[in-house]
Structures are given as C-alpha cells and as structure tokens.
Amino acid sequence: MKSLFRPAQPTSPAVLDDHRPIIRSLQRRGLIRGGLSLGALTMLTGCDVSRPAAVEAALRGISTFNDWFQQQLFNPNKLAPTYPASMVLKPPRFNAYYDIMDVKPVDGDTWKLELAGLIDDKTPWKLPQFAALPQQDEVIRHICIEGWDYIGQWSGVPLRDFLRRIGADTRAKYVNFQSADDYPSSLDMATALHPQTILATSYAGEPLAAPFGFPMRLRTSTKLGFKNPKWITAIEVTNTYTPGYWEKAGFGWFSGI
Amino acid sequence: MLLRFCFAGLLLATSAALAQQPAPAGMSLAEAASRRFPQPVRVGALLHRQVLQPAESQPTLGWVRAVVRQGDGSLAVVVAYGGVRGVFAHPIAVPVEAMTLLGQYMEIVDFTPAQLNGFKTFDPAGSQPLAPDDVIRVGLARPSH
Amino acid sequence: MASTPPPKPAATRKLHPVPIRVMHWINAVAMLVMITSGWGIYDDYVIISGLHFSHTFRLGSWAAESLMWHFAGMWFLVLNGLAYLIYGVFTGRFRERLLPIRIGELVQTVKDTLHFHIAHEDLTHYNAVQKLLYIVVIVAGISQVVTGLAIWKPVQLSFLVPLFGGFQGARIVHFWGMVVIVGFLVVHVALAVLVPRTIWAMLAGGPRVGDRPRANKVTP
Numbered sequence: 303m304k305s306l307f308r309p310a311q312p313t314s315p316a317v318l319d320d321h322r323p324i325i326r327s328l329q330r331r332g333l334i335r336g337g338l339s340l341g342a343l344t345m346l347t348g349c350d351v352s353r354p355a356a357v358e359a360a361l362r363g364i365s366t367f368n369d370w371f372q373q374q375l376f377n378p379n380k381l382a383p384t385y386p387a388s389m390v391l392k393p394p395r396f397n398a399y400y401d402i403m404d405v406k407p408v409d410g411d412t413w414k415l416e417l418a419g420l421i422d423d424k425t426p427w428k429l430p431q432f433a434a435l436p437q438q439d440e441v442i443r444h445i446c447i448e449g450w451d452y453i454g455q456w457s458g459v460p461l462r463d464f465l466r467r468i469g470a471d472t473r474a475k476y477v478n479f480q481s482a483d484d485y486p487s488s489l490d491m492a493t494a495l496h497p498q499t500i501l502a503t504s505y506a507g508e509p510l511a512a513p514f515g516f517p518m519r520l521r522t523s524t525k526l527g528f529k530n531p532k533w534i535t536a537i538e539v540t541n542t543y544t545p546g547y548w549e550k551a552g553f554g555w556f557s558g559i
Numbered sequence: 560m561l562l563r564f565c566f567a568g569l570l571l572a573t574s575a576a577l578a579q580q581p582a583p584a585g586m587s588l589a590e591a592a593s594r595r596f597p598q599p600v601r602v603g604a605l606l607h608r609q610v611l612q613p614a615e616s617q618p619t620l621g622w623v624r625a626v627v628r629q630g631d632g633s634l635a636v637v638v639a640y641g642g643v644r645g646v647f648a649h650p651i652a653v654p655v656e657a658m659t660l661l662g663q664y665m666e667i668v669d670f671t672p673a674q675l676n677g678f679k680t681f682d683p684a685g686s687q688p689l690a691p692d693d694v695i696r697v698g699l700a701r702p703s704h
Numbered sequence: 705m706a707s708t709p710p711p712k713p714a715a716t717r718k719l720h721p722v723p724i725r726v727m728h729w730i731n732a733v734a735m736l737v738m739i740t741s742g743w744g745i746y747d748d749y750v751i752i753s754g755l756h757f758s759h760t761f762r763l764g765s766w767a768a769e770s771l772m773w774h775f776a777g778m779w780f781l782v783l784n785g786l787a788y789l790i791y792g793v794f795t796g797r798f799r800e801r802l803l804p805i806r807i808g809e810l811v812q813t814v815k816d817t818l819h820f821h822i823a824h825e826d827l828t829h830y831n832a833v834q835k836l837l838y839i840v841v842i843v844a845g846i847s848q849v850v851t852g853l854a855i856w857k858p859v860q861l862s863f864l865v866p867l868f869g870g871f872q873g874a875r876i877v878h879f880w881g882m883v884v885i886v887g888f889l890v891v892h893v894a895l896a897v898l899v900p901r902t903i904w905a906m907l908a909g910g911p912r913v914g915d916r917p918r919a920n921k922v923t924p
Contacts, residue, residue, distance in 0.1 A: 393599070395660075395663075396661075396700070398701060401701060402594075402595045402596055403594045448702060448704075452662050513699055
C-alpha cells in the first residue's frame with residue numbers, strides 16, 4: 303500500500319535540473335566549511351570563541367567513541383595491582399571541586415543511604431548496618447586525572463555484595479550516586495560489579511576522616527579518582543544516563559584506567 | 560558548548576588561583592589551620608618531603624629536615640629553604656600552622672617566598688626535635704592550579 | 705662514503721611517493737595536537753617543579769578540553785604512525801633511506817656541521833646525522849605510544865607500568881619523549897625553512913629518483 307506521506311505524482315526530474323546550480327553551490331559551501339574546520343585544527347590557541355561547531359562536534363563524537371572503546375577494553379575480572387600496607391600514604395590526599403575550608407562534615411548518626419531505581423528493597427540504610435556486613439580491605443593506587451597518584455588502604459562493603467543484598471537489577475546499565483557535597487556521579491554496571499569496587503568506610507584501619515568522605519565514599523580500583531564520589535547519600539540503579547559533576551564540565555564519562 | 564567549557568575553565572582557573580587558602584584576613588594562623596581539617600601524621604612521614612609553593616607552576620621551596628618544638632611550645636617545621644635544588648639551602652623554621660599536606664608533599668600556604676627570604680636561619684638551640692614516631696596534626700590543601 | 709657511485713638507474717619514481725606525503729602531513733598535524741594538548745594536561749601536575757606551559761601554547765582552555773584533544777589526536781597519531789611503519793618496512797623505504805649509519809660518516813657530518821659546511825644540494829640522500837635523527841624520532845614516537853598506553857590504562861595494561869618504573873615513571877618518560885620530539889621538530893623545521901625545496905618536495909613529491917636496487921640490499 304502506498305504511503306499516505308508520499309505525493310500522488312512523483313516530482314518531475316526537471317525541478318532538480320532547474321536548481322542544479324544552487325545545489326552545486328551549496329555543496330561547494332559545505333566543502334569550504336569542511337576546509338575551514340580543518341584549518342581550525344591548526345589554530346592552537348586556548349579559549350577560542352570562534353571555534354567552529356564542527357570541531358566541537360568531532361571532539362565530542364570521538365570522546366563518546368572513546369567511552370565505548372574503553373568499555374570494550376575493560377576486563378571485569380582483571381584486578382588492579384595491590385601493594386603492601388607499608389606503602390600507604392597517611393593521611394590520603396585531599397581533593398574536591400572546592401577548597402578544604404569549604405568541606406561540610408556529615409553527621410554519621412543522622413546519615414542514611416537512600417536507594418532508588420531498579421532495586422527491590424529501597425529501605426534506606428544506616429551506618430551500623432554496613433558495619434555488620436563482611437568487609438573487604440584493599441591497598442590500591444589512586445590515580446587522579448590531573449596526573450598525581452598515591453597508594454591508599456580502603457575498606458568497606460563490596461558494592462556488588464550490597465547491590466545483590468538489596469535486590470538491584472544488575473542487568474541495568476548504570477549505578478548513579480548522589481552526595482552531600484552535590485557531586486553526582488555515574489558508574490557503568492560492569493565497574494560497579496568489579497571485585498575491587500567498594501563502599502569504603504575506613505582508611506588505613508581507621509574510620510574515614512571528614513575531608514575524605516565520612517561516613518561513606520566509593521573506591522574503585524579501575525577508574526580515575528574523580529569517579530569516586532565522597533559523602534555518598536543515595537544510590538540509584540538505572541538505565542538512564544545522567545552525567546556526573548565533571549562529565550558535565552567535559553571530562554570523559556568512562557574514565558577507566 | 561565549548562564556549563561554556565571556556566567559562567567553566569575560567570571559573571576553575573579563578574577558584575584555583577585562590578586554592579592555596581592562606582589565612583583569611585583578620586584570622587590567626589592557628590585559627591586558619593584549624594579550619595583546614597588538621598590530620599594526624601607521623602613526623603617520620605614528613606621528613607624529607609618536598610615543600611611546594613601553592614602556585615600554578617608548583618615551584619619547590621625546599622625539603623623538610625625536622626619538626627621541632629620551640630621554646631614557646633609551638634611546633635615548627637624546619638625546611639631546607641632556598642638555594643638551587645637543595646644546594647646552598649639554609650634551614651628556616653616555619654610554623655606548622657602555616658603549612659599543609661598535599662598528598663606526598665607539604666606546602667607553605669601562609670608565607671610568600673619574599674616573606675620566607677626574610678626568615679632568619681634556624682638555630683637549633685632552645686628547640687627540641689620531635690621523634691619520627693611522634694604524631695602531629697597538619698591541615699590539608701588541594702592542588703593549586 | 706662510497707668512492708664511486710653506481711650508475712643511476714632510470715628515474716621512475718618521486719623522492720616522496722604520495723602515501724609518504726599524506727602520512728607526513730597527517731602526522732605533522734597530529735603531533736602538534738598531541739604536543740600542545742599534552743602541555744595542557746601536564747600543567748595540572750607538573751613534572752619539573754616550576755616548569756609550567758603558558759595558556760598561549762596550550763590546546764584546550766583547561767584540562768578537560770586538552771584531554772579531549774589528546775584522546776582524539778591519539779587515534780590519528782597511532783593509526784597513521786602504524787601505517788607509516790608498515791609502509792616503511794614493507795616497501796624498503798626505511799632500509800633505503802635510513803640505513804646504514806656509519807660512525808665515521810656520523811663524525812664527519814658533525815664536524816662539517818660545526819664548520820657550517822652543510823651539504824643539502826642532494827635532497828635524495830640523507831647524511832648520517834639526518835638518518836640518526838629520523839630513527840631517534842621514530843623510536844621516540846613509538847615510546848610515546850607505549851608510555852601513553854601505560855598512563856591511560858595502568859590497570860587494564862598493568863604489565864606496561866613496571867617497564868617505566870611505575871606510574872609516575874611512565875609520565876616522566878612520556879614527558880621526555882615529548883622533549884625529544886619537540887627538539888627534533890625545532891631542528892627539522894629550521895632546516896626545512898633554510899632549504900625550502902625540502903618543503904616543496906614534501907608537498908609535490910620532489911625530484912625523481914631511481915628504482916630501489918633491491919638485488920644489492922638482500923645480499924647477506
């Protein structure tokens with residue numbers, strides 16, 4: 303059956319012939335534009351307001367491809383190197399998108415972890431409930447996107463154990479985090495289920511100190527530092543992508559190491 | 560979008576320029592230090608640390624030589640200061656409240672190099688070095704860039 | 705230092721065939737992108753205390769943009785570089801143009817250069833210093849890719865990291881690889897500007913040269 307969206311009479315080829323010069327000129331302009339954006343590659347100055355949208359789109363496209371490529375490269379069974387406890391930096395290195403004096407400590411007594419999304423039991427969790435679960439201790443390297451690194455000793459409940467316990471749909475794509483310092487974060491499910499991804503509550507055998515995310519932060523051995531939200535207040539299991547704090551500013555989402 | 564990045568970048572650059580967080584005007588060194596969430600750290604873990612200036616190019620000010628308790632009871636970090644890569648450096652005593660921990664480094668956040676140049680060479684007489692196993696508390700900083 | 709040059713075979717091909725020219729200019733752009741975006745990434749955690757690259761020379765107004773450029777440029781650099789290496793090995797271009805390097809010739813060229821006797825009448829022949837510089841920059845390029853992988857994927861490709869003495873070691877080698885390449889670039893561009901025919905040759909192909917005397921080269 304003929305589509306209702308098609309005209310009854312086909313368009314005369316003469317129309318195309320009549321407008322051929324215009325079409326050609328448009329195609330030429332496309333080429334010129336392409337040439338201009340290639341030229342822009344060589345404009346190596348920093349903040350260039352005149353940078354064509356084409357370059358921006360290309361960079362974003364490759365960044366998205368890189369996210370996909372890194373997901374293919376990610377081996378869910380590959381463990382990050384671990385180190386002797388003697389190499390642990392005490393205290394760990396502080397970092398946030400704001401200064402140390404602006405850290406707002408979280409009260410562990412009133413703190414609770416909210417659950418949302420594709421989870422069977424969404425009852426919020428309190429701190430002592432986590433202490434009652436089996437803990438995992440790991441001495442792993444923290445690598446910041448800025449280039450610095452240190453070895454830290456983190457312990458807490460493995461995220462995959464927790465997700466199973468609360469009946470999360472582990473076939474979902476993302477595990478999202480909310481935090482007390484308004485630092486949303488998005489993790490792929492494969493990384494959330496990695497054996498070295500933990501909901502850390504202690505560092506070097508002591509409860510986490512306030513500036514490092516007390517009472518709970520994420521520590522995953524296979525991501526750059528900024529993918530480890532501190533002061534976690536909520537976990538959501540979802541198939542909808544929500545960019546995290548730094549992803550909104552331009553860092554790559556996957557950021558695996 | 561990239562334009563927005565530019566603004567984000569500028570904002571970051573602006574906030575980063577202030578990231579060294581010296582004591583705000585009218586606040587004593589000790590008061591400011593107490594707001595940098597001082598953390599326990601072994602003196603032994605501080606010895607030989609590189610001391611940076613909280614500036615974008617992260618210049619080296621010196622190396623930690625000792626932590627001492629001075630005659631008035633205050634704690635100071637003895638820093639081999641100045642010279643070229645530690646050669647011809649002279650020790651100066653910097654109040655621990657004016658310093659921060661930045662990962663494996665220390666920073667002097669409350670004195671500029673010009674002020675540090677005016678510090679007199681540290682005289683060990685009348686001060687007591689702390690043992691490597693002693694634990695002191697030092698405030699934190701985030702990267703300055 | 706051959707005493708009598710062999711009779712020149714019929715000149716049928718250009719000094720720089722089309723694939724070489726295309727790959728050269730792709731590499732030129734990719735290298736500039738990698739170097740200048742790399743400076744933007746470097747600045748967040750400097751390797752040489754006090755050394756900081758000015759915003760003027762950085763590609764990307766801050767680290768996230770520089771990283772975007774770096775992780776886009778890497779594909780062009782790696783794929784183009786791979787094609788260049790395969791081409792160079794399989795067509796015999798590397799063997800023909802970059803080998804052999806004789807120590808005597810190397811010393812003589814350095815001496816000549818110090819006395820400002822720089823011979824560049826013959827574009828088709830690289831002197832020993834040129835050959836060495838090209839080999840050094842190719843090795844530096846390969847090293848940049850390997851150290852780059854160690855920095856990018858220190859967990860998935862964790863076997864690479866100890867080769868450079870750890871994660872920071874890989875960053876330091878990556879930094880010095882950049883220094884070597886920038887050093888090469890300064891000399892390379894300065895010579896090209898001094899002898900503009902070389903630039904034209906890399907655009908149009910240059911003088912015609914004889915076929916490769918393959919029979920001579922495969923003898924053991």
